[in-house]
Amino acid sequence: MKTFSLKKNSFYILVLISMFPLLPKAVESILMILFFLVSLIIFFKNKKHCCKSNVFQVFNLSSLFVIYLISTLYSENLSEAFNFILRVTPIFLFALTLGILNPIITKKKKKFLLNTYFFSVFTALLIVHTHLIFNVSGEITSWEYRNAFEEYTKVHGTYFSLWTGFAVLIILNKVCNLKFNKKNFIIISLYLIVLSYCIYWQFIIAARLPLFVTLLLSFVLLLKQLEKRIAIYIFFMAITLALVIGFVNLNTIKNKIDFKIPQGKYELKHNVMSSEDIRAGIYFCSYKIIKQSVLYGIGIGDVNDNLNKCYESEIDSDVYQIFHYNSHNQYLQIILASGLLGLLFFLYNLLILLKLSIRNKDNLFFALNMFLIICFFTENILSRHDGVIFYSFFTAIFYFNKEV
Template identity: 30%
Template structure:
């Protein structure tokens, strides 16, 4: 019975990596299940409960939001629940059973990659059920890829395109570092993931892919001077990505929109993703200039909407809810400058724990970069992916930084 329960617990922990396939409520139930199993084994083994002080700062973001909500007197329960992964994942892996080991981490990465590919194929199947193959690369007059728009509207639960594109980017990065171990699988995963990355056409993620490939090639040259053949492989991939970026009609139109629309104001019904985003950043700047010491708290969206109304001759903000589209701005607007300083201190702490792993640093920087254009850590899929992956790297260490190149 005990052995069966241990195996079930291993499966539960590995299943956390199926995040790309799960609705928010199912993923939350899976996290709770892992927490309950961890508590059971703590009681069963009578293991001494000891919380290392060096890990205390890993739960700092949760404490920030929790204390702010209490002090402000509003205590927005939904906001606290969204921030729970900052607390749960460090605790989950600090007190995990001993049999949840490095092999579980490696298998979790593999399951995550398979989940991303499987979800992508499901999206493609749903699209082709009602549309022809020739419409796969169509783009709307608003420069929104038809594939992306269709699957996000017709799938039974929604993952924001940028968030799913981030899944693809992380999966590709895992394949870069594990390329030699499972060459056929990783090669296919890279090709399939890049294909879907361009179908979803998230500009920030595509640019991050481009810079990730360049950085990885430099990483190989610096750390693995004898691996010239891999430089050739990833150099070819870089060239292919370059031509896809500038040769794809979808990408060309979206990049051209950025160039031509960036200075055009939002007027009436004339708005697109570029000039709306510039209107958002303008209001971010205006609000930050006059930010109260403790920020706007839970009134942040009302303040943004008021600013959109006062500075634009359009009701675009009534059609859809537009947050600050920059997590660092969001921190300032929510809790003031001190809130941002605390979070940056948290990021420095994370870097200190992650610096042993080149792969961990690559993915960490990708997360930080996405936060520049999205409130990535304000939604379930973003915050869970971030907390889950950083915890995997922090609490499962096998090699030191320089030894990480053995996976290339």
């Protein structure tokens, strides 16, 4: 098979990977391995054209993989450590293939991949919607509806909301780049219908932070497209409105802030035990574990084991035995595993990505970075396959994009 044909086929594989919202996890894994192997063949056939200058960039983009790999050296639970390493391997593989082995991403190809992705998210939502209409009957709570959604898709609601939120930003970015005239009226109207449908599903899934960040970044993207004077006026109007809403709902906000560590049996206390209370217990135990090794952490393989031991010995509630709770904060997870040194390396990677998006004036890349940076505060996005493939795929696509 000729080299140019291999390159063409490798891009087709990448297109299939961009459809991961529609694909079973096993298929995603097979496609990623296939893309790596094809890229490896291309590399050995084209050594003269390889991008050895990207070695540092690949190392930087693979920061989490490197952090976890090093922390494995002092983990006691090696089985758990290797599971984490395997889970975050796509971060390294996408960086290596698109940065050195097979640097094929151009501006045109990036655009095609983004279009394929948002079409896949929209199609997936339509399929799920159709299934739920015919299989879920009667009046049910939003929580039960979310459970039915997760059971059918096999994807945690927070992660699907994250995928959907980025699809919204892709569509909005398209709309902002179109001229508002009669010729584009139908296209813009269709885009806005799709955008509204995606946001509707974010409300249904009810993952609060991804929804909030989607709306916030959508607002920022719109402001960037408006005249400076109008943008400043709208910004201050929004701030004023937010302050008024906050004042009206002051008691609700106080209750959210006034959380306490859970006590008692979950069966008896679940009605008064909020998610904020549960997180308070998680952060309490995380703090106690971090004090054991602030600089280097305790090793990625031992994080969950130590959290579970702390839940059992330090917190007078069985909620942490009934349900499994990790650190629920990506930054906290890295400090627990690799200490402040690991966190600084990871933050350096995020800063490089953010600076690159600003330097290239790439609004969508900037929005992606901000989306991840904010959502990392409440979820271990990179502890599940669904979060890893989203992060690793798009950061590599944007990072190694050649503007030609």
